Amino acid sequence: MIRDLPKGNAVIGQSGGPTAVINQSLVGVVEGLQTGLCHQGIVDRILGMRHAVRGLTQDDLVDLTDVPGDRLERIAQSPSAALGSTRDKPDAVYCQRIAEACARHNITYFFYIGGNDSSDACRIVYEHAKAHGHDLRCFHVPKTVDNDLECNDHTPGFASAARFVATAFRADALDNAALPGIKINIVMGRHAGFLTAASALARQSDDDGPHLIYLPEVPFDEDRFVDDVQQMVTKHGRCQIAVSEGIQDASGVSIGAKLIGGEKDDHGNVQLSGSGALGDQLAELLKKRLPKIDGKPPRVRSDTFGYLQRCWPDASRVDQNEARDCGRFAAKLAADGYTNGSVAVVRTSRTGEPYASECTRVELTDVAAKTRHMPERFIEGHNNVSRAFIEYCRPLVGELPVVDRF
Amino acid sequence: MIRDLPKGNAVIGQSGGPTAVINQSLVGVVEGLQTGLCHQGIVDRILGMRHAVRGLTQDDLVDLTDVPGDRLERIAQSPSAALGSTRDKPDAVYCQRIAEACARHNITYFFYIGGNDSSDACRIVYEHAKAHGHDLRCFHVPKTVDNDLECNDHTPGFASAARFVATAFRADALDNAALPGIKINIVMGRHAGFLTAASALARQSDDDGPHLIYLPEVPFDEDRFVDDVQQMVTKHGRCQIAVSEGIQDASGVSIGAKLIGGEKDDHGNVQLSGSGALGDQLAELLKKRLPKIDGKPPRVRSDTFGYLQRCWPDASRVDQNEARDCGRFAAKLAADGYTNGSVAVVRTSRTGEPYASECTRVELTDVAAKTRHMPERFIEGHNNVSRAFIEYCRPLVGELPVVDRF
Numbered sequence: 001m002i003r004d005l006p007k008g009n010a011v012i013g014q015s016g017g018p019t020a021v022i023n024q025s026l027v028g029v030v031e032g033l034q035t036g037l038c039h040q041g042i043v044d045r046i047l048g049m050r051h052a053v054r055g056l057t058q059d060d061l062v063d064l065t066d067v068p069g070d071r072l073e074r075i076a077q078s079p080s081a082a083l084g085s086t087r088d089k090p091d092a093v094y095c096q097r098i099a100e101a102c103a104r105h106n107i108t109y110f111f112y113i114g115g116n117d118s119s120d121a122c123r124i125v126y127e128h129a130k131a132h133g134h135d136l137r138c139f140h141v142p143k144t145v146d147n148d149l150e151c152n153d154h155t156p157g158f159a160s161a162a163r164f165v166a167t168a169f170r171a172d173a174l175d176n177a178a179l180p181g182i183k184i185n186i187v188m189g190r191h192a193g194f195l196t197a198a199s200a201l202a203r204q205s206d207d208d209g210p211h212l213i214y215l216p217e218v219p220f221d222e223d224r225f226v227d228d229v230q231q232m233v234t235k236h237g238r239c240q241i242a243v244s245e246g247i248q249d250a251s252g253v254s255i256g257a258k259l260i261g262g263e264k265d266d267h268g269n270v271q272l273s274g275s276g277a278l279g280d281q282l283a284e285l286l287k288k289r290l291p292k293i294d295g296k297p298p299r300v301r302s303d304t305f306g307y308l309q310r311c312w313p314d315a316s317r318v319d320q321n322e323a324r325d326c327g328r329f330a331a332k333l334a335a336d337g338y339t340n341g342s343v344a345v346v347r348t349s350r351t352g353e354p355y356a357s358e359c360t361r362v363e364l365t366d367v368a369a370k371t372r373h374m375p376e377r378f379i380e381g382h383n384n385v386s387r388a389f390i391e392y393c394r395p396l397v398g399e400l401p402v403v404d405r406f
Numbered sequence: 407m408i409r410d411l412p413k414g415n416a417v418i419g420q421s422g423g424p425t426a427v428i429n430q431s432l433v434g435v436v437e438g439l440q441t442g443l444c445h446q447g448i449v450d451r452i453l454g455m456r457h458a459v460r461g462l463t464q465d466d467l468v469d470l471t472d473v474p475g476d477r478l479e480r481i482a483q484s485p486s487a488a489l490g491s492t493r494d495k496p497d498a499v500y501c502q503r504i505a506e507a508c509a510r511h512n513i514t515y516f517f518y519i520g521g522n523d524s525s526d527a528c529r530i531v532y533e534h535a536k537a538h539g540h541d542l543r544c545f546h547v548p549k550t551v552d553n554d555l556e557c558n559d560h561t562p563g564f565a566s567a568a569r570f571v572a573t574a575f576r577a578d579a580l581d582n583a584a585l586p587g588i589k590i591n592i593v594m595g596r597h598a599g600f601l602t603a604a605s606a607l608a609r610q611s612d613d614d615g616p617h618l619i620y621l622p623e624v625p626f627d628e629d630r631f632v633d634d635v636q637q638m639v640t641k642h643g644r645c646q647i648a649v650s651e652g653i654q655d656a657s658g659v660s661i662g663a664k665l666i667g668g669e670k671d672d673h674g675n676v677q678l679s680g681s682g683a684l685g686d687q688l689a690e691l692l693k694k695r696l697p698k699i700d701g702k703p704p705r706v707r708s709d710t711f712g713y714l715q716r717c718w719p720d721a722s723r724v725d726q727n728e729a730r731d732c733g734r735f736a737a738k739l740a741a742d743g744y745t746n747g748s749v750a751v752v753r754t755s756r757t758g759e760p761y762a763s764e765c766t767r768v769e770l771t772d773v774a775a776k777t778r779h780m781p782e783r784f785i786e787g788h789n790n791v792s793r794a795f796i797e798y799c800r801p802l803v804g805e806l807p808v809v810d811r812f
Contacts, residue, residue: 018584048812051584062812071810078809080580087585171717174486178424178457179493183713275689276682276710283681304682306709307589311577313807314720401719403484404477406454406468 004337005042006135008108011056012064013049014081015114015121017145019157020164020315021323025113025141026083027076028327030064033109036335038065043109051084052112053121057097061105076324079311090121095128102129102136109137109334113327115144115155119342120368126340139330140342140364143323145310147194150370151362153347154194156326157310159319159396161188162198164312167400168305169202173209173240174405180238181299182229182286185210186256186279188309189244193217193374195309197385198393199242201400209240212383216246217374220255225282226289228383233290233298245278245304276304316398322357329359342367355395410743411448412541414514417462418470419455420487421520421527423551425563426570426721427729431519431547432489433482434733436470439515442741444471449515457490458518459527463503467511482730485717495672496527501534508535508542515543515740519733521550521561525748526774532746545736546748546770549729551716554598556776557768559753562732563716565725565802567594568604570718573806574711575608579615579646580811586644587705588635588692591616592662592685594715595650599623599780601715603791604799605648607806615646618789622652623780626661631688632695634789639696639704651684651710682710722804728763735765748773761801 012029014022030046037043048062049055062083067075075082090098102110112122119140126138142149145161165187176183187196193215200213211232214220232239245256256278279302287297326343333341341361349356378389418435420428436452443449454468455461468489473481481488496504508516518528525546532544548555551567571593582589593602599621606619617638620626638645651662662684685708693703732749739747747767755762784795 014584018581050812064812074808074810075812077807078580078811079577080811081584082811084586084812085584167719168714171485171719172713174484175424175713175717178420178487178491180490275686275708277686280681280683280686301713302681303712303714304710305714307578307581307707308574308709308711308714311581313573313577313809401483402480403719404480405484405486405488405490406456406470406481 005037006108006137007042008106009045009047010037010043010109010111011047011049011061011102011105011107012083012111013052013056013113014083014085015052015112015118016085016087016143017310018080018085019143019145019310020079020160020312021156021319022080022113022143023078023082024076024320024323025143025156025327027072028324029111029141029331030067030072032328032331036331037109040335047105047107048083052086052088053090053094053098054086054088055084056101057094059101059104079313079315089117090124092128095124098125099129099132099134102134108135111139111141111330113141113143115146116149116367116369116371119364123364123368126364137334137338138340139333140367141326141330142343142345145195146189146192148192148372150367150372151342151344153345153357154396155345156319156323158194159316161195161309162201162393163314163316163397164309165195165198165305166201166397169199169210169240169242170400170403172303173202174403176209176238176240177405181301182233182239182241184241184243184279184282184300184302186243186245186302186304188305189216190246191216191371191373193244193246196242196244197374197378197389198397200385200390201393201397204403207236210242211236211239213242213385214244214247214383215374215379216244216248217379218382219250220247221250222285224382226286229286230290243278243282276302279304316396318355318396318398325359333361340364351391411443412514412543413448414512415451415453416443416449416515416517417453417455417467417508417511417513418489418517419458419462419519420489420491421458421518421524422491422493422549423716424486424491425549425551425716426485426566426718427562427725428486428519428549429484429488430482430726430729431549431562431733433478434730435517435547435737436473436478438734438737442737443515446741453511453513454489458492458494459496459500459504460492460494461490462507463500465507465510485719485721493672495523496530498534501531504531505535505538505540508540514541517545517547517736519547519549521552522555522773522775522777525770529770529774532770543740543744544746545739546773547732547736548749548751551601552595552598553600554778556773556778557748557750559751559763560802561751562725562729564600565722567601567715568607568799569720569722569803570715571601571604571711572607572803575605575616575646575648576806576809578709579608580809582615582644582646583811587707588639588645588647590647590649590685590688590706590708592649592651592708592710594711595622596652597622597777597779599650599652602648602650603780603784603795604803606791606796607799607803610809613642616648617642617645619648619791620650620653620789621780621785622650622654623785624788625656626653627656628691630788632692635692636696649684649688682708685710722802724761724802724804731765739767746770757797
């Protein structure tokens with residue numbers, strides 16, 4: 001089989017929003033190639049694209065073949081995309097420039113670490129090369145804090161972001177209990193509510209926040225929201241609320257996008273992060289609609305957790321290991337003679353058993369440009385998550401600080 | 407001397423915005439009393455006020471005398487105010503109710519952990535009791551993430567918040583380098599720029615962010631801001647910016663307060679946190695005023711770090727120890743026969759020597775309701791901090807994660 005492998009160089013890119021463990025995957029691919037195709041004399045140089053396909057087309061490449069192990073390990077432990085990233089989506093002309101760059105640099109293996117838009121870019125590059133008779137082997141390595149890739153139990157990057165969100169809610173709930181009021185925290189997640197749902201891991205006991213959780217999968221209704229909050233304030237004397245940046249009204253219109261105003265990337269995604277507008281507007285709504293206390297509106301605050309969710313340098317151990325494994329597995333797929341594919345993380349343990357997972361190969365077309373949502377069994381009512389979700393999520397995130405108050 | 411000490415109960419309150427280590431101070435006072443005045447038979451019960459003076463006047467007290475050591479330690483390690491907090495400021499009528507509550511509960515020692523407003527509340531309570539012939543001994547224990555108490559080298563709570571801010575900037579700078587653009591991060595600090603200045607600790611090398619730092623101590627000018635950002639974008643291809651929520655224009659008007667709209671607490675403080683408005687407005691300003699790129703405004707994002715700065719559960723070790731020591735020292739002041747006072751943290755090491763500090767007693771009137779600002783020697787130009795500030799701040803914050811990129 002090895003005789004069928006095209007000799008040449010390998011190139012690796014990191015695309016889309018960075019995560020706390022995308023560099024683990026980068027280093028995983030490098031290690032997998034070093035001990036595999038490089039060792040076998042099939043791959044000569046391992047090249048990194050600066051800012052993904054944008055750098056590739058501009059010959060902006062970094063030679064990763066001989067980076068010392070201790071530097072690789074420091075890179076693996078660092079959040080964000082060490083090579084730089086892009087949101088460029090290759091069209092036919094762009095693909096032609098990619099193909100020319102691959103020819104210039106004698107590239108026969110193309111590894112692309114990213115989310116659903118990036119897996120689609122990987123598919124486009126592969127199909128373009130194939131249609132033009134080039135044996136360019138293309139592999140997608142999964143990455144996204146949104147956890148919205150099909151075929152995956154969960155996606156590298158999600159667990160670390162979930163760890164940040166759960167830790168933040170646990171700490172912020174104490175702040176909210178100390179100076180009681182209504183606190184809205186806006187969580188990343190354009191279409192899928194997994195990351196917002198992870199806020200539920202913050203709860204140590206029944207009256208702990210988050211008291212309300214709003215996901216993009218459940219239509220958001222302003223009147224019902226105001227009623228929910230009032231009920232919780234009556235019950236607990238305070239209310240901590242998790243709101244996904246991706247909440248939509250019953251007709252599927254994004255509430256955040258309406259408020260923030262409509263900057264779009266090449267994939268057609270409207271900007272949701274990097275603005276506090278959604279939280280501020282929901283806070284204003286509550287101040288206006290809830291009963292006054294001593295003649296004044298209730299105390300309502302909002303925080304938008306923002307980019308710290310995807311770069312906070314306290315990654316989940318499980319996430320670090322799985323992200324690394326996904327990179328190594330992609331290199332193995334190439335060594336095994338596959339011409340293309342996407343790596344997926346599959347859970348091999350059942351509920352109650354010690355957590356275990358493995359990597360598997362899935363078709364690029366099964367992942368590319370598709371979005372997975374929270375399944376119904378993970379959602380409870382219109383403002384909470386289920387026990388099944390907690391059991392799904394807890395082993396990924398690791399131990400959280402145990403906190404207490406009088 | 408001990409025969410002069412009034413027998414009775416002690417009461418402890420936590421007031422103002424919580425921090426990651428205010429519970430260390432609470433536990434420090436409890437420990438100091440247990441081994442001191444309780445042991446000597448002077449103090450009978452150690453009582454905690456729920457939500458500070460508000461709880462005291464409502465007889466909402468927690469008996470802390472016999473809380474087991476392991477629970478106390480868990481409380482000490484927990485962020486936020488375990489007893490609850492308030493922003494109430496006692497006036498004459500309120501003081502009368504406090505005096506009556508102290509009489510009802512046979513309280514002769516009053517400990518109040520908080521910032522400059524809280525030290526003023528402690529002073530008011532002391533002076534009211536004295537004027538009415540009550541021997542109520544009142545001690546203030548310092549706390550504030552703003553680091554703006556007079557007589558202190560720095561204030562318990564600051565170092566942990568600074569640790570969060572520096573870690574956040576270091577991680578976010580990698581995100582900003584991966585997907586280059588302009589990134590504004592809004593940092594707490596109503597009047598003093600110390601916490602915003604701590605962002606400078608994030609830098610590992612010369613081209614690392616934050617590239618610009620705006621403090622309340624330096625008048626903020628929109629035109630100059632736009633020019634500064636353009637220069638950094640030209641130089642680095644990106645720009646990460648630290649902005650204090652407390653920035654003011656040349657006439658001393660708070661820019662955030664103008665934008666957020668003016669909710670005030672009892673101390674006259676305008677709400678600045680719990681809204682993304684300042685960051686969003688500055689982002690809009692840059693999008694409008696900076697040159698377009700390919701016909702589009704530059705990529706500008708803003709995050710407002712919000713309440714996580716004061717509650718993130720990864721406190722600085724130095725901060726934890728000093729906060730605990732301040733609590734113990736306050737109990738010692740009472741045992742030593744002082745009738746009142748505020749605890750201050752003094753640095754005993756010089757620049758270059760291993761860091762060391764100690765607690766000292768200062769007059770309540772020297773701290774109460776006063777605000778310390780960044781001294782000029784800590785400020786460099788109109789958009790940076792000095793090496794002297796870095797040397798001042800670094801030992802307080804502890805080791806930060808070392809990160810790398812290609």
